[in-house]
Amino acid sequence: MEESIYEQALKTMKEIREGLDPKMGKLLVIGCSTSTVLGDKYGTNSSEDIADELYKAVTEVFGDYEIAVQCCEHLNRALVLDRSVAEKYGFTIVNAVPKKKAGGAFATKHYASLAEPVVVEDVASKAVVGIDIGGVMVGMHLKPVVVPMKLENNYIGKAYILAGRSRLKYIGGERTSYAL
Numbered sequence: 136m137e138e139s140i141y142e143q144a145l146k147t148m149k150e151i152r153e154g155l156d157p158k159m160g161k162l163l164v165i166g167c168s169t170s171t172v173l174g175d176k177y178g179t180n181s182s183e184d185i186a187d188e189l190y191k192a193v194t195e196v197f198g199d200y201e202i203a204v205q206c207c208e209h210l211n212r213a214l215v216l217d218r219s220v221a222e223k224y225g226f227t228i229v230n231a232v233p234k235k236k237a238g239g240a241f242a243t244k245h246y247a248s249l250a251e252p253v254v255v256e257d258v259a260s261k262a263v264v265g266i267d268i269g270g271v272m273v274g275m276h277l278k279p280v281v282v283p284m285k286l287e288n289n290y291i292g293k294a295y296i297l298a299g300r301s302r303l304k305y306i307g308g309e310r311t312s313y314a315l
Contacts, residue, residue: 158299
């Protein structure tokens with residue numbers, strides 16, 4: 136029997152979570168094309184049902200993280216997050232509300248699930264983990280230095296999954312010792 140989208144996503148999210156260092160912080164950026172999960176071109180078959188299954192897995196595994204969901208290119212890859220997170224980091228709030236065809240089904244789901252949702256133009260490269268479901272390009276939101284995560288569970292539906300995490304910068308030369 137084939138695994139459901141939720142089961143695939145849950146395995147992938149757990150694998151990503153296991154590879155993180157919580158001391159780096161807990162701001163997570165996730166971008167998702169539900170169309171590519173279904174095997175279609177970006178923005179052509181946005182699915183609320185797929186968004187629901189993915190969102191359930193993400194929040195189950197990363198419920199204690201500050202989650203910022205990247206919108207699609209129609210909203211210039213702005214991000215949806217809770218007002219408390221935007222204010223904590225000093226992010227600039229913009230006037231937009233994601234919809235299924237302008238922002239994406241996953242961003243719309245996140246917006247509807249938050250107590251006080253807002254949209255910000257960017258997260259000033261402060262995210263310490265990024266999850267890219269379907270090649271939607273979230274790397275620009277991550278704090279340097281970004282290390283790609285090699286995933287065993289690297290597909291959800293038909294969408295390829297990329298993930299990266301931030302690490303501390305290495306400085307010094309050949310005589311330097313590192314804590315990590």
